[in-house]
Every structure is written in C-alpha cells, then in structure tokens.
Amino acid sequence: MADLSHTESLEKIFEKYIPEAELKEVKRILYGRELQPLEIAAEAKSLSEKNDFEIQGYKFSAPEEELRTPRVVRIAGIQSKIVLPTTASLKEQRDAIHSKIGKIIEAAHHCGVNIVCMQELWNMPFAFCTREKFPWCQFAESAENGPTTQFLQELAMRYNMVILSSIMERDENHGDMLWNATVVIDNHGRVLGKHRKNHIPRVGDFNESNYYMEGNSGHPVFQTEFGRIGINICFGRHHPQNWMMLGLNGAEIVYNPSATVGHVSEHMWGIEARNAAIANNYFTVAINRVGTENFPFEFTSGDGKPAHKDVGFFYGSTFVTGPEGSRTPGLSRTRDGLMIAEIDLNECRQVKDLFSFRMTQRLDLYADSFKKASHIDYKPQIVE
Amino acid sequence: MADLSHTESLEKIFEKYIPEAELKEVKRILYGRELQPLEIAAEAKSLSEKNDFEIQGYKFSAPEEELRTPRVVRIAGIQSKIVLPTTASLKEQRDAIHSKIGKIIEAAHHCGVNIVCMQELWNMPFAFCTREKFPWCQFAESAENGPTTQFLQELAMRYNMVILSSIMERDENHGDMLWNATVVIDNHGRVLGKHRKNHIPRVGDFNESNYYMEGNSGHPVFQTEFGRIGINICFGRHHPQNWMMLGLNGAEIVYNPSATVGHVSEHMWGIEARNAAIANNYFTVAINRVGTENFPFEFTSGDGKPAHKDVGFFYGSTFVTGPEGSRTPGLSRTRDGLMIAEIDLNECRQVKDLFSFRMTQRLDLYADSFKKASHIDYKPQIVE
Numbered sequence: 001m002a003d004l005s006h007t008e009s010l011e012k013i014f015e016k017y018i019p020e021a022e023l024k025e026v027k028r029i030l031y032g033r034e035l036q037p038l039e040i041a042a043e044a045k046s047l048s049e050k051n052d053f054e055i056q057g058y059k060f061s062a063p064e065e066e067l068r069t070p071r072v073v074r075i076a077g078i079q080s081k082i083v084l085p086t087t088a089s090l091k092e093q094r095d096a097i098h099s100k101i102g103k104i105i106e107a108a109h110h111c112g113v114n115i116v117c118m119q120e121l122w123n124m125p126f127a128f129c130t131r132e133k134f135p136w137c138q139f140a141e142s143a144e145n146g147p148t149t150q151f152l153q154e155l156a157m158r159y160n161m162v163i164l165s166s167i168m169e170r171d172e173n174h175g176d177m178l179w180n181a182t183v184v185i186d187n188h189g190r191v192l193g194k195h196r197k198n199h200i201p202r203v204g205d206f207n208e209s210n211y212y213m214e215g216n217s218g219h220p221v222f223q224t225e226f227g228r229i230g231i232n233i234c235f236g237r238h239h240p241q242n243w244m245m246l247g248l249n250g251a252e253i254v255y256n257p258s259a260t261v262g263h264v265s266e267h268m269w270g271i272e273a274r275n276a277a278i279a280n281n282y283f284t285v286a287i288n289r290v291g292t293e294n295f296p297f298e299f300t301s302g303d304g305k306p307a308h309k310d311v312g313f314f315y316g317s318t319f320v321t322g323p324e325g326s327r328t329p330g331l332s333r334t335r336d337g338l339m340i341a342e343i344d345l346n347e348c349r350q351v352k353d354l355f356s357f358r359m360t361q362r363l364d365l366y367a368d369s370f371k372k373a374s375h376i377d378y379k380p381q382i383v384e
Numbered sequence: 385m386a387d388l389s390h391t392e393s394l395e396k397i398f399e400k401y402i403p404e405a406e407l408k409e410v411k412r413i414l415y416g417r418e419l420q421p422l423e424i425a426a427e428a429k430s431l432s433e434k435n436d437f438e439i440q441g442y443k444f445s446a447p448e449e450e451l452r453t454p455r456v457v458r459i460a461g462i463q464s465k466i467v468l469p470t471t472a473s474l475k476e477q478r479d480a481i482h483s484k485i486g487k488i489i490e491a492a493h494h495c496g497v498n499i500v501c502m503q504e505l506w507n508m509p510f511a512f513c514t515r516e517k518f519p520w521c522q523f524a525e526s527a528e529n530g531p532t533t534q535f536l537q538e539l540a541m542r543y544n545m546v547i548l549s550s551i552m553e554r555d556e557n558h559g560d561m562l563w564n565a566t567v568v569i570d571n572h573g574r575v576l577g578k579h580r581k582n583h584i585p586r587v588g589d590f591n592e593s594n595y596y597m598e599g600n601s602g603h604p605v606f607q608t609e610f611g612r613i614g615i616n617i618c619f620g621r622h623h624p625q626n627w628m629m630l631g632l633n634g635a636e637i638v639y640n641p642s643a644t645v646g647h648v649s650e651h652m653w654g655i656e657a658r659n660a661a662i663a664n665n666y667f668t669v670a671i672n673r674v675g676t677e678n679f680p681f682e683f684t685s686g687d688g689k690p691a692h693k694d695v696g697f698f699y700g701s702t703f704v705t706g707p708e709g710s711r712t713p714g715l716s717r718t719r720d721g722l723m724i725a726e727i728d729l730n731e732c733r734q735v736k737d738l739f740s741f742r743m744t745q746r747l748d749l750y751a752d753s754f755k756k757a758s759h760i761d762y763k764p765q766i767v768e
Contacts, residue, residue, distance in 0.1 A: 007409045014410075017401045025391045026398075030414075032651035184767075193767040198749075202740045214746065219753065223768040238741050240624030240663050241750040248757040249764040267416035268662050268709045275659035278652050279624050303738070325652045354687070357622050360583045362598065366625040367754035369603065373632040374747040380633040383568075383577040384607040 004262035004313045005292070011329040032326025035059060038342055044107040048338070051103045053080070057111060057340035058320070058328045060283075062347035071345040073226040075253055075283065076113040078104050078122075079318045080336040081291035086125045090138055097123050098151050104338050109159040111340050114187070114226040117164035119289040119318075120234045120257040121180070123148045124168065126289065129205035129311035130299050137211070140170035143183045143194045157189035162224045166233060166257040168212070169194070178212040182231045182257060184222045192222050197233035198242050204264055204302040205311045206235070219245035227345045230254040230282075237272045237286070240279065247280030247358075252345045256286045261312030269317055270330075277321035281351045281358070283343055290316040290336060323351040388646035388697045389676070395713040416710025419443060422726055428491040432722070435487045437464075441495060441724035442704070442712045444667075446731035455729040457610040459637055459667065460497040462488050462506075463702045464720040465675035470509045474522055481507050482535050488722050493543040495724050498571070498610040501548035503673040503702075504618045504641040505564070507532045508552065510673065513589035513695035514683050521595070524554035527567045527578045541573035546608045550617060550641040552596070553578070562596040566615045566641060568606045576606050581617035582626050588648055588686040589695045590619075603629035611729045614638040614666075621656040621670070624663065625754075631664030631742075636729045640670045645696030653701055654714075661705035665735045665742070667727055668705045673698040674720060707735040 007013065014026060027034070038057030048055045064070060083096035101118060108116050120126075127136040141148055152163045162185065169181035180197035196215030200208050215233075219242070222229045230251030236242040237256050246254050256273050273286035291314055298307040317330035320341040331337035352358055372378055391397065402410060411418070422441030432439045448454060467480035485502060492500050504510075511520040525532055536547045546569065553565035564581035580599025584592050599617075603626070606613045614635030620626040621640050630638050640657050657670035675698055682691040701714035704725040715721035736742055756762055 007406075007413070010410060010413050013402060013406045017403070017406070018397060019401070022391075022397045022401070026394060029391070029394050029650055030654070198746065199744045202744070203738065214744075218765050220765050220767045223766050228766070235744070238663060238739070239745060240628065240659070241745070241754075244624065245750065245753050245757070248753075250766060266413055270414070271655055271659050271662060271709065275624070275655050278655060279622060325655065354587065355622070356586045360586070360598075360619070361623060361625070362582065363754050363758040365582075366629065367751055367758055369629050369632075370625075370747050370751035370754065373629070374751055381602050381604050382607050382612070382634060383604045 004266070004315065005334055007333055009317070009330055009332055031329070032324070035326065035328060038111070038340060041110040044110040047103055047107040047110070051100065053104055053336035053338060054332050055107060055111070055338045055340070056329065056331060057342070059342040060322045060326070060344065060347065062344035062350060065346060068346055071227070072342060073114045073345065074112050074340055074342050075285060075320070076108050076116045076338055076340045077255070077285045077287040077318045077320070078116060078118045078338050079287055079290050079316045079331055080104070080119065080122065081289070082125050082293055086127065086293060086295050090135055093125070094123050094139065094148070098148070102155065104336065105155050105159065105161070105163070108338055108340070109161065113161060113340055115162040115224070115229065115253065117255045117257055117285065117287060118166065119287045120166045120259040121168060122166060125293045126259045126311065127295065128208050128211055130295050130297070131207055131210060137178060140168040140178050142172060143167065143169045143181050144191050146170070149183055149185065149191060152185050153189040156185045156187055160187045162187050162226055162229070164229070164231060164255055164257070169196070179215065180208065180212050180233060182233055184229065186224055187226070192224070193220060195220055195231040195233070197236060199236045199239050201235040207302065219249055221246060221249040221251045227252045232256045234258040234260065237276070240276065243276035243280055247282060251282050252348050253283045253285065256284060258287060259289045259314060262315045263312055266315055274321045274325060274327055277323060278325040279357060281323040281355065282348050283323060283341070284321045287318045288316055289314040290334065323348045388650070388699065389718055391717055393701070393714055393716055415713070416708070419710065419712060422495070422724060425494040428494040431487055431491040431494070435484070437488055437720035437722060438716050439491060439495070439722045439724070440713065440715060441726070443726045444706045444710070444728070444731065446728035446734060449730060452730055455611070456726060457498045457729065458496050458724055458726050459669060459704070460492050460500045460722055460724045461639070461669045461671040461702045461704070462500060462502045462722050463671055463674050463700045463715055464488070464503065464506065465673070466509050466677055470511065470677060470679050474519055477509070478507050478523065478532070482532070486539065488720065489539050489543065489545070489547070492722055492724070493545065497545060497724055499546040499608070499613065499637065501639045501641055501669065501671060502550065503671045504550045504643040505552060506550060509677045510643045510695065511679065512592050512595055514679050514681070515591055515594060521562065524552040524562050526556060527551065527553045527565050528575050530554070533567055533569065533575060536569050537573040540569045540571055544571045546571050546610055546613070548613070548615060548639055548641070553580070563599065564592065564596050564617060566617055568613065570608055576608070577604060579604055579615040579617070581620060583620045583623050585619040591686065603633055605630060605633040605635045611636045616640050616660070618642040618644065621660070624660065627660035627664055631666060635666050636732050637667045637669065640668060642671060643673045643698060646699045647696055650699055658705045658709060658711055661707055662709040663741060665707040665739065666732050667707060667725070671702045672700055674700040674718065707732045
C-alpha cells in the first residue's frame with residue numbers, strides 16, 4: 001500500500017510556500033472566515049511537550065445579541081495512536097491508552113475545555129480488519145460502569161468536564177450483545193446516556209457488520225450544562241439524514257468520533273462533517289485516529305489487494321466546523337493532538353435565522369417520499 | 385463590499401507556488417484521485433480564444449467490468465456573465481446572452497459533449513435582489529415553447545446534445561404563475577420535461593420567495609440516451625434530502641445550476657455538491673454564474689449593510705465530482721467557461737457496491753423520524 005504518512009498537514013504546506021496575501025485568499029475560499037488562534041495555557045504546553053502531542057485552538061466569535069447573553073464554551077477533540085503493540089496483553093494495551101489520554105485531558109482542563117471527545121473506540125486498536133472475534137471482543141465493556149467509563153468519570157468530576165467516550169459496548173442486560181456506542185459522561189461524573197452507531201460499514205477492511213448491529217438508540221441529543229450535544233459515530237458521517245435527525249432534535253454541537261484511513265476516505269474527510277454543519281447549522285467536531293496498527297496475522301483484503309497485516313494509515317486531521325461552514329485547520333496527520341474551539345452556542349440560532357435552511361426544509365415532503373422509496377414495489381420517478 | 389474578484393482560481397495559486405511533489409499531495413488530500421486532462425479540439429480552442437472563454441476537461445476513468453460494457457459519455461457545465469447592461473432592452477439582453485452561449489455550446493460540440501447545462505437563469509440577470517417585479521418578470525417564458533427553449537432545441541438537434549436550461553418559467557396553463565424551472569431538452573430537440581426548484585431562498589439579497597413558490601414537480605430523473613439526469617437547482621444544494629431523492633430515483637448525474645456570490649457562500653461551494661456525490665454515488669456538476677451585475681436603483685440590503693446596486697460577486701468556479709468524491713479543479717472565478725468531464729456511468733454502481741451507502745441508509749427509519757419531527761407537537765429526543 002502507498003505510504004501516506006509523509007505529509008504533516010495540508011496547512012503546513014500552504015504556510016510554507018504561499019505568500020501571505022494569497023494565503024489569506026486560499027484560506028478564505030477553502031475554510032471561510034478567519035478564526036483567531038486561542039492562547040494556550042503554559043501548563044498545557046508543558047504537558048504537550050513532555051508527552052509529544054500537538055495542541056491547536058481557535059475562536060469562533062459570534063455577534064452579541066440584545067435579548068440573549070452569549071453562551072461561550074470550549075469544546076475539544078482528541079486524536080491519538082495506540083500505545084502498545086496489538087500483541088501485548090489486552091489490559092496493558094488499554095491501561096497504556098488510558099494513561100496517555102489522561103494527560104491530554106489534563107491539558108484540555110488547563111485550556112478551560114468544557115466538553116471533550118476522543119476518536120472512535122479510542123481505548124483499543126481498530127481490530128475489525130482482522131475478521132477475528134478473539135481476543136478483540138474482550139475489549140467490550142459496560143457503558144454504565146465498565147473500566148473505561150469509571151476511569152473517565154473520575155476525570156469528568158475532577159475537571160468539571162463533559163466527556164464523550166466511544167467504546168465497544170457489552171450489553172449485559174440483553175444477552176451480552178455487542179454494540180458500537182458512545183457514552184456521555186456529564187461534568188459531575190454521571191453517565192447521562194449513550195448513543196449507538198446507526199450505520200455500520202461493510203467497506204474494504206472495515207468489517208464491522210461482523211461484530212455488531214445497527215444502533216437502536218435513535219438520535220438522542222444530550223442536554224448538558226455546556227450545550228446540547230449529538231453524536232454521529234464514524235460511518236454515520238456518510239449519511240446526511242443521520243446528521244439531520246440530530247439537528248431536528250436540537251443539537252448545537254455534533255461529535256463525529258471516527259477511525260478511517262487514507263486510501264479509503266482522506267479526500268472526503270474535509271467534506272462530510274462540514275457539509276453537516278452547514279446543512280444543520282450546528283458545530284461539528286470530526287475526530288480521527290492516528291498511525292498504523294499492525295496485527296499478528298495477515299488478513300484478507302476487502303479491496304482487491306494481497307493479504308496484509310494493517311488496515312492502512314489513520315490520518316488524524318481532526319477539525320471543527322462552525323454553523324455557517326467556516327472551519328479550523330486540521331490537526332496533524334501523524335501526531336497525537338488536542339483541537340480546541342471556543343464557540344458561542346448562540347451562533348447556531350443566528351445562522352438559522354439568516355439562512356432559513358430549517359424553515360425551507362420541506363420535511364413532510366421528504367418523510368412521504370422516503371417512505372414511498374423504502375417500499376419494495378417503489379417505482380422511481382423516471383421521465384422517459 | 386469587499387472586492388472578491390482579484391483571484392483567478394485557487395488552483396492557479398497552488399500551481400504557482402507549491403512544488404510538484406507537495407502539489408500532488410495537496411491535490412490528493414483536497415480533490416482525491418488524479419484525473420487526466422482531456423485533449424481539447426482545435427475548433428473549440430479557436431472559439432474559446434475568439435470569444436474569451438476558458439475550456440477545461442478531465443477524464444474520470446472507471447475499471448472495466450466483465451458483464452457490462454463501459455458507458456462513456458461527456459458531460460459539461462457552462463458558466464457565464466451577462467452581456468449587456470441591465471438597463472438595455474430585455475430582448476437585446478436575452479438575445480446577446482443566447483448568442484454568446486450558442487458559441488460555447490458549439491465549442492462543447494467540437495469536444496464531443498453529450499450533455500450540457502448552463503447556470504441558473506442563464507438567459508437573464510439575477511434581478512431578484514432588486515425586489516422589483518418589473519421589468520424582470522417579463523423574462524419568464526414557457527418551458528415547452530418559449531424563445532429560449534426554441535433557441536436551444538435547434539442546437540440540441542444540430543449537435544445531438546442533451547441541453548438543460550434553467551429559466552424563469554411562465555406557467556400559462558395555471559393562471560400565468562411563475563416558477564424557477566430547468567427544462568430538459570433531449571438530443572433530438574424534444575422537451576423531455578422540466579424540474580421546478582424545490583427550495584426557495586430567503587437569504588440576504590436572495591429574495592426569490594417574493595417571485596415564485598416551492599416547486600411541485602417532485603424529484604424527477606430524466607432518462608436520456610446519455611444517462612439518467614437529475615437537477616437540483618441552486619439553493620436546493622443546501623438540502624441533503626433533495627439530493628438524496630434524486631439518488632433514490634436513480635440519477636447517475638445531478639446538475640446544480642446556481643447563482644451565488646462570494647460573501648455569502650464561497651467557502652461552502654466546494655462542499656455541498658461534492659458531499660452529495662459522495663452520499664449518493666453519482667456525478668454532480670455544480671455551475672455558478674460569473675461577474676457583478678449592476679442595477680439602476682439602489683435596493684435595501686438583506687444583511688445589515690447600506691443599500692447598494694449589486695448583489696455581489698458571482699465567483700464561477702464550476703466543477704464536477706465523481707461518485708466516490710474525487711473532483712475536477714474549478715473553472716475560473718472571473719471568466720466565462722466550459723467544464724467538460726468524460727465519465728463512465730458504470731462507476732456509479734461500482735462505487736455503490738464498494739461503499740454500500742445505499743444499503744446501509746435505513747430509509748424507513750428516517751421516513752418515520754422525519755414524519756414525527758414534522759408534526760406540530762413533536763417532542764425532540766432530548767436526554768437530560
């Protein structure tokens with residue numbers, strides 16, 4: 001497979017070569033309005049240097065309103081590599097990741113972050129490419145009181161932070177089923193609820209449909225002290241209607257914890273979460289894992305290549321988009337990182353008032369059209 | 385208003401400053417797989433030089449299949465400025481545009497183009513910013529046999545070309561109502577049908593809801609000799625469900641004839657039509673008009689600025705996206721132009737088989753959820 005790990009980031013290339021005036025125009029056309037960088041706290045900088053992760057922060061400012069006070073919060077995404085080889089004991093693998101992420105969350109605390117989320121299945125390697133059930137299914141744990149949830153509850157309380165944690169869930173109340181779920185832990189350490197992945201991939205080496213079924217939790221939006229949060233897990237970002245239902249339920253911020261590799265999706269990465277922010281007038285945070293994960297045995301290729309031992313290069317590039325489509329640069333393609341955005345939640349409604357996308361949506365028409373199109377005897381509207 | 389007309393295109397900046405190896409990587413991350421340029425016929429080049437328009441062409445190649453033959457066609461989009469001042473007689477304005485576009489369609493013919501579409505309301509200035517009904521409503525004409533349709537029918541027959549024509553429609557059979565419609569003329573010069581704009585903007589100076597209502601033609605897909613074509617007119621590109629219904633009806637190519645200006649939408653332009661191509665696995669052609677159109681009287685600003693005489697800078701940047709999300713560069717931001725893509729329609733189904741977006745779409749779930757959400761007493765799914 002082609003080595004896609006050489007480039008640190010698109011933005012670094014732009015900044016290296018393009019003169020200032022043109023660079024400004026490139027950024028305007030590609031990324032939208034100019035976002036001011038946030039000052040990063042010294043304690044956070046020191047943690048990032050000691051533990052080799054990047055921090056970037058930007059400010060989305062919104063006009064002040066006369067009849068509402070601003071609702072300014074700081075939201076963040078964390079991207080990371082696994083720590084130990086996939087052949088180490090599962091407990092050691094998990095503990096090593098917990099420990100590393102604990103330090104990045106501490107840095108987020110020093111930066112005044114109110115809500116944080118890691119990538120999809122952040123506490124384990126993304127092992128579904130192996131098609132092996134064991135040992136990987138052992139990583140599954142209770143959303144309500146598994147070891148990863150307990151680890152994060154303690155941090156949520158300590159830092160007064162909402163933490164979203166994407167895990168493989170073991171559903172003990174329903175015969176030990178597996179799910180791909182994201183747990184929402186509020187800033188008092190309470191498990192507020194969970195969202196289960198609605199759309200499960202069957203693409204190339206992403207064989208997740210072997211492991212768990214389509215989610216049955218609907219499109220919940222979690223009301224926290226820092227805003228209303230929705231979650232669209234990984235492959236769900238290819239499905240605009242999944243994003244839309246979260247908007248209809250009132251989400252102001254939608255997290256997209258992902259795990260995706262360069263040769264499959266990198267050219268789409270900047271498109272989908274951003275399109276969702278535009279169409280639904282909320283903030284989106286798209287988070288991807290980093291690095292290449294090697295497994296002990298070769299596995300079949302799902303896309304016409306020889307058998308291999310890794311699923312490809314996870315290219316990081318975590319970024320935040322605002323409700324009118326302006327976005328931050330991406331984090332590094334190759335390093336662990338923390339992306340912070342200071343936002344005013346009031347901007348969501350301001351943009352709705354400006355663009356009227358929600359009011360011009362004709363939801364009833366599409367409810368009827370989708371229903372008809374889902375019938376087995378549907379006749380498409382074709383003019384010949 | 386800031387002058388946004390200096391930059392010729394993003395791609396020209398990249399090519400001027402970024403060295404070859406890094407440029408390749410920038411293009412891969414931003415635009416996807418490498419598309420080979422098409423050779424442009426000498427007659428077309430000569431027309432473009434004489435009449436001052438740009439031609440770009442690219443080839444989207446698809447793997448050959450064993451059980452279907454390739455279905456290779458050439459599709460194109462035309463972007464243009466108006467020709468005469470908005471104070472000239474309406475007939476002269478229209479005739480001058482017809483004449484100019486006739487030459488670009490002739491160039492398309494020399495390039496072997498099978499399907500072509502111009503920008504939204506290509507035969508008139510985009511006058512809705514004025515809030516004046518007169519004289520502009522006089523531009524409206526019958527979709528079936530108005531002068532613009534007749535003009536294009538002749539070209540369609542002469543060049544064996546399908547032509548899509550976005551006009552203000554005068555619906556004489558229903559009490560002289562106005563619509564924003566796109567007429568589909570087949571390669572034998574027959575009016576195959578029309579599609580009416582489903583989503584009408586109320587944004588800033590885009591006051592179209594003063595002029596015509598939401599379309600009542602559903603989401604037709606037109607079966608032509610060169611593929612199944614859908615149309616999503618301008619503002620409809622902000623509505624993912626509008627794109628999706630065209631996909632559900634079997635579209636292989638969806639045209640998005642638009643008229644949109646820099647300060648409103650330029651940072652979204654590369655996102656939405658491309659997201660639609662990815663989500664629905666069809667080709668999209670996003671076409672925008674070019675230039676600044678001045679009107680005789682000042683009109684109120686819809687976005688907090690002083691009254692003014694133009695709606696802003698139409699930034700062109702027409703581009704084509706393939707069904708797996710790779711795209712062409714954009715045409716110029718400032719010049720008339722013709723964008724051609726050679727495509728294999730078979731790629732749509734190939735990408736569907738690879739990604740399974742359609743099969744993992746859970747349409748029935750969303751039909752039910754949208755229906756519930758459209759009820760006046762809807763209670764959003766909020767977890768507190």
